Amino acid sequence: MATIRFFAGAAEAADADGANVNAGTIGELRAALVQRYGPEFARVLGLCSLLVNGSRATDDAAHLAETDSVDVLPPFAGG
Template sequence: MAAIRFFAGAAEAAALETATFDAATIGDLRGQLSARYGAEFERILGRCSLLVNGTRATDDAVPLSGSDTVDVLPPFAGG
């Protein structure tokens, strides 16, 4: 199972900071996250970047394995 780490607004919407999921691809993971955490989380997820082992996953076909770590990062503002 892949380890999922939620940050900022994504952590608030999921009401936790970490979870594990058994997903074959990033697209599969997105679907599972939306189903588990609901419409508000899905809205936030649509704006998030997903990093697999530190590399941005820009395609839903990116494969996942049980040893992967996926970071769910909402947009950040900075100065």
């Protein structure tokens, strides 16, 4: 079961800091998160970057292991 951490707007949309999700691919993970957290989270997720074990994941077909850690990071600016 992959460990998911939500940051900033993603955490607000999910009303959670994290979750554990069974998913074999990044695409399955996205679908499971949308099903669990709903349409507002889906909107935010579409703007987010996913980091799997610290590396950006852009391919929905990419394999996701049970031991992977996924960070859901909305775009942000700072200064």
